[in-house]
Amino acid sequence: MKMDSSHIINAHYGRAQLSNTILKSLEDAGKDIAALSLDDLAPMEEFHIGGRKATHQLATLAGISSGMRVLDIGCGIGGPARALARYFGCRVIGIDLTKEFCFAGSMLTRRTHLASRVTIINASALDLPFMNAAFDMVWMQHAAVNIADKEKLFREIAKILRPSGKLAFYELFKGAEPIKYFPLPWAGKDSMSFLASVQEIHDILKKTGFSTDTWTDTTLDAIQFFRHALTKSAKHGPPPVSLLTLMGPNFPVMAENVLKNLEENRLSVAAAVFSFTP
DSSP states (O other): OOOOOOHHHHHOOOOOOOHHHHHHHHHHTTTTHHHHHOHHHHHHHHOOOTHHHHHHHHHHHTTTTTEEEEETTTTTTTTTHHHHHHHHHOEEEEEEEEEEHHHHHHHHHTTOOOOTTTEEEETTTTTSSSOTTEEEEEESSSGGGGGHHHHHHHHHHHHHHEEEEEEEEEEEEEEESSSOOOOOOBBBBGGOOOOOOOHHHHHHHHHHHHEEEEEEOOOOHHHHHHHHHHHHHHOOOOOOOHHHHHHHHHHHHHHHHHOOOOTTTSEEEEEEEEEEEE
């Protein structure tokens, strides 16, 4: 029987008792799990290239400010959503298809005392459960890689953005050569990976009512990030709190495969901000 996308995503990312696994790793690292800080969580909650630094860079680029309503699509366990709320003063709703991510994200939001400004719900980016024009900004970091229907994705985003609202994203794209190395953090095999070319994304966004404010190719930065992280891990071993907690012991292989695909021009990475004009 063919599984729908929700089941496939949950099978790839979901881990039984993830919340308990996260809390144990934090306790083992000497953290106070009753009063967690974002610094305690940073090594595992920013599930994208560049970590917390990349989140801050994109938020600054997008001009996020206090009082904004932000929707984080593919929020994972909520790291960027909590960072945006804590450091930039906005209110954030995060959505993710992976149920265990949502349970864990809500738990961590309570334990970091940000539940009044951050809400995480289990929902699909292709069927957003919000009123039209409900958000000032939509935020995406490495979420589109698991979404085949990019046109529907951006139509859904356009519906819930207010006029002159912003789309901020940090995404992976096709390179000049096809992807060769699997598994990857977002896909165990090719059938789970839905990369578009840069031109395809520009064309879809323009057709949907978005204009480009800024576009920065960050592929070389991504290569340097992975080289540094993998060298450090090989020398010192993984830290007690890391993305292995989310993705399991195979994560180093996934990271190595991302690097090889980047180095061989099979992947590219970019950070961008778009304005929406209906």
